[in-house]
Amino acid sequence: MKLEVEGLCFSYSGKPVLEGITFSAGVGEVVGIIGQNGCGKTTLLSCINALYAPSSGEARIDGVSIRGMPKRDVAKKIAFVTQSANITFPFTVFDTVMMGRYPWVGFEGNSRERDLEAVYRAMRDTGVLDFADRPVNELSGGERRRVMIARALAQEPEVLLLDEPTLHLDISHQFDLMELVRGLAAEKGITVLIVTHDIVLAARYCGRVMILKDRGIYRIGDTEKIMLSDNLRDAFFIDADVSRDERFGISVLIVGRDKRGEGDPPGGGCGGG
Amino acid sequence: MEGIESLEDMRRYQRGAGRRAATTVAASAAFLAALFFVTLTIGNYGISLGDVFGILLGSVRDDTAEYVLKDVRIPRLLCAVIVGSALSTSGLAMQSMFKNPMASPSVLGISSGAAFGASLALAFGAGSFLGSFAVPGMAFIFCFLTMGAVYLIAHTKYGVASVTLLLAGIAMGAFFGGLTSLMQYMVRDDVLASIVYWTMGSFNNCGWTSFKLAILPIAAGIAIMMLSVRELNLISSGEDQASNMGVNVKRLRIMMIVAASLSVGGSVAISGVIGFVGLIVPHIFRMIAGPNHAVLMPLCVFGGGAFMLLMDTVAKSAFEMILPVGVLTSLVGAPFFIYVMRARKKELWG
Numbered sequence: 001m002k003l004e005v006e007g008l009c010f011s012y013s014g015k016p017v018l019e020g021i022t023f024s025a026g027v028g029e030v031v032g033i034i035g036q037n038g039c040g041k042t043t044l045l046s047c048i049n050a051l052y053a054p055s056s057g058e059a060r061i062d063g064v065s066i067r068g069m070p071k072r073d074v075a076k077k078i079a080f081v082t083q084s085a086n087i088t089f090p091f092t093v094f095d096t097v098m099m100g101r102y103p104w105v106g107f108e109g110n111s112r113e114r115d116l117e118a119v120y121r122a123m124r125d126t127g128v129l130d131f132a133d134r135p136v137n138e139l140s141g142g143e144r145r146r147v148m149i150a151r152a153l154a155q156e157p158e159v160l161l162l163d164e165p166t167l168h169l170d171i172s173h174q175f176d177l178m179e180l181v182r183g184l185a186a187e188k189g190i191t192v193l194i195v196t197h198d199i200v201l202a203a204r205y206c207g208r209v210m211i212l213k214d215r216g217i218y219r220i221g222d223t224e225k226i227m228l229s230d231n232l233r234d235a236f237f238i239d240a241d242v243s244r245d246e247r248f249g250i251s252v253l254i255v256g257r258d259k260r261g262e263g264d265p266p267g268g269g270c271g272g273g
Numbered sequence: 274m275e276g277i278e279s280l281e282d283m284r285r286y287q288r289g290a291g292r293r294a295a296t297t298v299a300a301s302a303a304f305l306a307a308l309f310f311v312t313l314t315i316g317n318y319g320i321s322l323g324d325v326f327g328i329l330l331g332s333v334r335d336d337t338a339e340y341v342l343k344d345v346r347i348p349r350l351l352c353a354v355i356v357g358s359a360l361s362t363s364g365l366a367m368q369s370m371f372k373n374p375m376a377s378p379s380v381l382g383i384s385s386g387a388a389f390g391a392s393l394a395l396a397f398g399a400g401s402f403l404g405s406f407a408v409p410g411m412a413f414i415f416c417f418l419t420m421g422a423v424y425l426i427a428h429t430k431y432g433v434a435s436v437t438l439l440l441a442g443i444a445m446g447a448f449f450g451g452l453t454s455l456m457q458y459m460v461r462d463d464v465l466a467s468i469v470y471w472t473m474g475s476f477n478n479c480g481w482t483s484f485k486l487a488i489l490p491i492a493a494g495i496a497i498m499m500l501s502v503r504e505l506n507l508i509s510s511g512e513d514q515a516s517n518m519g520v521n522v523k524r525l526r527i528m529m530i531v532a533a534s535l536s537v538g539g540s541v542a543i544s545g546v547i548g549f550v551g552l553i554v555p556h557i558f559r560m561i562a563g564p565n566h567a568v569l570m571p572l573c574v575f576g577g578g579a580f581m582l583l584m585d586t587v588a589k590s591a592f593e594m595i596l597p598v599g600v601l602t603s604l605v606g607a608p609f610f611i612y613v614m615r616a617r618k619k620e621l622w623g
Contacts, residue, residue, distance in 0.1 A: 049517060051513060051516055051517065070521075071516065071519045071520065071521050072519035072521075073519075074519065075517065075518050075519030076519070079517070079518075080517040082513060082514060082517070084511075088372045088373070088374070088509060088510070089369070089509050089510070089559070089564035090563065090564055091506070091510070091563070091564050091565065092563065094283075094286065094287070094290070095506070095563075095565055096510075099506060099507050099510070099518060100518060102503060102504075102507055102518045102519055102520065103518060103519035105503065116280070116283060116284060116287060117280065119283070120280045120283045123283075129277045129278065129283075130276075130277070132277050132283070132286060133286065133290075135563075151518075155518065
């Protein structure tokens with residue numbers, strides 16, 4: 001297994017957010033992580049990426065624990081595209097993607113030429129070559145998201161963590177972006193974890209899905225076995241029809257708020273998000 | 274870009290950008306050098322540009338002119354250059370580290386802290402264990418403490434909030450300003466004069482001794498910042514993102530606080546508090562050359578030096594009396610500050 005997470009626990013100032021998270025993901029797999037606001041999805045990514053230190057448990061890549069690994073070594077293996085991409089200073093797209101080469105600078109076997117090649121490939125694969133010299137802050141939301149993914153690809157990671165990659169994109173760009181991600185995983189063998197609120201897209205594009213609830217993994221498995229009306233009702237208090245479309249695959253239709261949950265406050269949210 | 278399609282196109286693009294950057298930096302260095310020689314001719318005692326070269330090369334003999342040039346103007350202007358460079362580069366590093374276009378040594382109260390440290394050394398001989406480095410040493414220590422305090426006050430787990438940062442800076446600046454004023458009440462007249470000199474900011478007392486005192490800490494500080502341009506690029510787009518790309522944020526933060534304290538401490542020790550230079554210069558060059566620190570940092574070294582030379586020359590020769598340069602930079606800087614605040618509102622509050 002490429003990525004293994006074992007018994008991972010994390011608390012924010014004494015308040016447990018994640019408890020006993022154990023799962024693994026193989027080469028080229030796309031795993032969707034869904035769950036209500038504040039259920040610890042982003043926190044889980046941050047722990048895998050060693051941005052936060054878990055209180056116990058660990059994440060391993062190829063059997064090597066991330067804990068105690070120098071930051072730059074982590075960044076060579078894991079790239080994390082965060083939700084917010086607020087930009088104070090107007091770097092060009094080229095300079096921005098080049099930043100992704102930081103973990104490799106001065107590393108044996110790396111060179112300016114290799115940096116340039118990696119940046120070129122990353123920009124070509126994400127389709128941002130056209131605006132290489134435009135300032136990032138002048139791009140549209142969808143373009144900027146692709147630039148951030150290009151920067152992550154320039155790190156030449158083995159694992160790619162995406163936090164809400166389709167947020168604020170129009171429906172057509174959402175599909176484009178998910179196709180891009182699935183293609184990258186398949187072609188380059190990158191293991192991708194996607195945190196998303198979009199159940200429809202997760203059902204369509206992720207090979208496996210994990211539902212987080214009550215600080216732990218409520219369900220994990222192949223998408224068709226997890227994307228079931230019962231599971232969605234339990235996790236989100238919604239009524240959803242799940243069917244299979246011959247052309248596109250799994251299709252989730254969210255019908256409405258589950259009536260049986262009434263009187264019972266939906267939630268279990270625990271801050272953050 | 275008119276069509277980057279192949280790797281070769283991109284190589285060409287990178288080369289072009291590199292060449293443009295190198296040209297800009299070289300031009301700023303040439304401008305500084307030319308300005309230096311021109312400003313050497315300006316002052317009460319008239320020395321023509323030809324005589325300046327003549328005296329320096331030994332072909333012109335004029336004892337008074339030689340004294341004025343070698344023992345008064347050259348060291349004073351060199352001091353102006355290194356202080357300008359130090360304040361500009363520190364301002365740049367702070368703006369990037371705090372992700373805030375309003376940050377600078379004077380706005381964040383750091384210069385006031387340093388001035389208080391220097392005053393302590395002057396008035397009570399504090400820091401005498403540092404020997405002849407007592408004044409810059411104390412300035413450095415208080416720079417470091419003030420900057421650390423401002424950072425700790427403004428920093429939360431969600432990053433540094435602009436408003437909190439500026440308010441923390443104002444509070445620290447006011448606090449140390451108050452302490453310095455208090456000291457002015459307590460000391461003898463001659464010490465009072467030198468403290469007042471410190472709080473106004475001027476190169477009038479700068480000679481070779483000042484230069485020798487300041488050059489080491491300033492050079493060390495600038496060197497650290499020059500070596501961190503990649504990390505500064507990354508951190509200016511957010512601490513978490515920098516960390517995700519492998520930057521050791523904690524170490525970088527400490528290194529930048531040390532580097533800025535060395536530079537600002539060295540500057541304040543010889544010239545006192547000269548406001549707004551660290552705010553203005555990085556902005557001017559960011560508008561010209563973009564936000565890449567590999568270009569901006571050397572530009573701030575040369576351009577900051579040139580800016581200060583210009584300011585000092587105007588302050589000492591454009592008016593009936595010799596103004597302290599700090600007064601002039603404040604008069605120019607305050608409107609600029611307001612401009613930045615209005616023009617860059619989105620970044621500031623966003």
